[in-house]
Amino acid sequence: MTELLRAEHISKRFGPVTALRDVSLRLGRGEVLGLIGDNGAGKSTLIKTLCGFHRPDSGRIVVDGEETTLRSVGHARSLGIDTVYQDLALVDQLSVYHNMFLNREVVRWPFLRNRAMRKLARQHLDEIGVDIPDVTVEVARLSGGQRQAIAVARSVYSARRVLLLDEPLAAMGAKEGAQILDLIADLKARGDIAMILIVHNYAQVLDVCDRVNLLQHGTITFDKPTAETSLDELTDLVVSEYRRRRATGTGGR
Numbered sequence: 001m002t003e004l005l006r007a008e009h010i011s012k013r014f015g016p017v018t019a020l021r022d023v024s025l026r027l028g029r030g031e032v033l034g035l036i037g038d039n040g041a042g043k044s045t046l047i048k049t050l051c052g053f054h055r056p057d058s059g060r061i062v063v064d065g066e067e068t069t070l071r072s073v074g075h076a077r078s079l080g081i082d083t084v085y086q087d088l089a090l091v092d093q094l095s096v097y098h099n100m101f102l103n104r105e106v107v108r109w110p111f112l113r114n115r116a117m118r119k120l121a122r123q124h125l126d127e128i129g130v131d132i133p134d135v136t137v138e139v140a141r142l143s144g145g146q147r148q149a150i151a152v153a154r155s156v157y158s159a160r161r162v163l164l165l166d167e168p169l170a171a172m173g174a175k176e177g178a179q180i181l182d183l184i185a186d187l188k189a190r191g192d193i194a195m196i197l198i199v200h201n202y203a204q205v206l207d208v209c210d211r212v213n214l215l216q217h218g219t220i221t222f223d224k225p226t227a228e229t230s231l232d233e234l235t236d237l238v239v240s241e242y243r244r245r246r247a248t249g250t251g252g253r
């Protein structure tokens with residue numbers, strides 16, 4: 001399997017807090033890695049380090065065989081690494097299609113090609129099966145699930161190598177969540193990009209991911225193919241850690 005992204009010995013501190021400690025992972029083309037762990041374990045920090053938002057204090061990032069210092073989110077995006085954030089980063093007052101092309105507008109200088117963007121947005125949403133009747137409507141008027149679908153669709157459209165999804169199912173109903181999971185499964189079936197997915201529901205992790213990593217206090221403590229683990233094992237891992245911390249009165253780090 002072609003390796004698209006490798007992180008080696010990544011560490012990241014915020015003042016006294018060690019958010020990531022010697023984290024290494026590999027992602028192959030077509031592979032989906034599930035990242036699980038308690039609140040504050042370092043999952044978002046890891047995603048933000050891999051998408052160029054945070055600079056790691058130490059460690060290496062290798063993108064498609066080339067060691068790279070990710071200078072910014074824009075730089076990572078130019079290398080084909082795209083991110084769906086927890087807080088979505090949609091602009092409420094803009095239309096669906098403007099949001100889909102935010103920061104990557106189709107321009108014939110000095111004019112925005114609105115008609116072209118509308119057509120492409122429509123095409124793309126249809127292609128990936130997202131049900132939004134009108135791409136000219138403001139995203140503020142859409143449901144949480146539709147907004148989430150747009151955020152995912154936007155990244156699905158632009159990610160060329162790696163798609164990082166930080167809780168894309170947060171605050172979604174069952175039907176909407178299933179729709180996003182289907183989207184991720186379709187993208188995986190396409191086989192040309194790699195994904196990291198943070199999801200709190202372990203059944204969903206087992207459903208769509210090839211591997212699962214558990215992050216505890218900034219360290220990867222568990223790494224297995226999903227085919228070799230189970231809901232019980234994943235639940236036990238997290239619950240036993242919680243019990244251990246309660247018993248010893250430690251918060252980690």
Ligand SMILES: Nc1ncnc2c1ncn2[C@@H]1O[C@H](COP(=O)(O)OP(=O)(O)OP(=O)(O)O)[C@@H](O)[C@H]1O
Nearest residue numbers: 014017018019037038039040041042043044045046
């Ligand atoms: N910008 C920041 N400045 C200071 N501390 C931070 C910053 N970002 C994260 N942290 C700290 O780093 C640790 C890891 O946080 P992170 O958000 O990565 O965890 P997480 O696993 O994504 O948690 P959650 O599931 O709650 O989103 C936490 O202790 C958090 O308070």
